[in-house]
Amino acid sequence: MAIFKPATERGFKVDFNLYGEMTQLGVPELQAVFDALPGTLQRKVLREAVRRGGSVMLSAIKKKTPRSRITGTQAGWSKDTRAERQRKGKDALRKGLTKKPSSKWAKASKARRDGIVAMSVGVNWKIAPHTYNVEHGHRAYLWSKDPSGQRVPAHPYFWKAVYASGAKVHAAVAKKTKQRLPHAVAKLVKGKKR
Numbered sequence: 001m002a003i004f005k006p007a008t009e010r011g012f013k014v015d016f017n018l019y020g021e022m023t024q025l026g027v028p029e030l031q032a033v034f035d036a037l038p039g040t041l042q043r044k045v046l047r048e049a050v051r052r053g054g055s056v057m058l059s060a061i062k063k064k065t066p067r068s069r070i071t072g073t074q075a076g077w078s079k080d081t082r083a084e085r086q087r088k089g090k091d092a093l094r095k096g097l098t099k100k101p102s103s104k105w106a107k108a109s110k111a112r113r114d115g116i117v118a119m120s121v122g123v124n125w126k127i128a129p130h131t132y133n134v135e136h137g138h139r140a141y142l143w144s145k146d147p148s149g150q151r152v153p154a155h156p157y158f159w160k161a162v163y164a165s166g167a168k169v170h171a172a173v174a175k176k177t178k179q180r181l182p183h184a185v186a187k188l189v190k191g192k193k194r
Contacts, residue, residue, distance in 0.1 A: 033181060033185060034181065036185075036188075037184055037185070037188060038188070039115075041184040041187065041188060042184075043115075043117055044180075044184065045177060045180045045181055045184050046117040046177070047101070047103075047117055048176055048180050049173045049174075049176040049177040049180065050101070050117055050118060050119045050173065051101065051119060052172050052173060052175075052176040053119065053169045053170075053172050053173040053176075054099040054101075054119035054120075054121055055099070055172075056165065056168050056169050056172040057099075057121045057161075057162065057165050057169050058097060058098075058099050058121050060161045060162075060164065060165035060168065060169075061097055061121065061157070061158060061161040061162065061165070062094055062097055063161070064157040064158075064160060064161035064164075065091070065093050065094050065097065065157055065158075065161075066093065066134065066155045066157055067091050067093075067094075092127055092128045092130070093128050093130075093131060093134060095127050095128065096123050096124045096125075096127035096128025096131060097121075097122075097123060097124075097128075098121075098122060098123070098124045099119055099120065099121045099122075100119070100120045100122075101118070101119050101120075102116055102117060102118040102119065102120075105120070121162075123158075131158070133152070134154075134155050134157075135154060135155070135156055135157065135158055135159075136154050136156070137151055137152055137153050137154030137155075138151070138152050139151060139152070140152050
């Protein structure tokens with residue numbers, strides 16, 4: 001099976017896509033069956049497979065995401081902030097991780113026209129604007145507007161998780177494709193009998 005590589009890397013967003021090639025999934029024996037399907041059924045199978053791959057990648061990133069008590073930001077919280085955030089049960093870093101199918105992208109119609117079935121996994125910057133600082137570290141501002149000359153250490157997690165989960169994502173996409181392809185063929189056969 002081929003090694004998974006993201007299609008594009010933009011900041012903290014990973015886009016991975018399939019162009020309708022079963023050989024990319026390590027299942028060349030299904031290529032002829034897949035090619036026999038009409039485009040709508042091909043896209044449906046690929047959408048479900050890519051959605052599964054996105055879920056696997058998102059959960060892998062969430063497992064590696066540091067919590068506030070580990071990164072040290074929790075120590076500076078007020079009593080009210082601490083009570084509010086502990087009540088919600090999730091850190092902003094974890095809550096900010098999202099996945100978005102290509103049908104919800106800003107240029108969804110262009111992706112659809114080009115035959116791209118894809119999923120973006122990344123960070124919602126409105127929820128977790130401090131993700132970059134946690135991932136790469138930053139200058140310390142200790143109770144002042146001026147930098148203290150110290151650095152807050154980095155806690156790299158995002159890209160490590162993306163590359164570590166590549167084989168799992170690939171396996172999940174291939175498994176879902178193998179699972180959904182017979183259903184698509186059955187749907188095609190059922191439609192031809194009418």
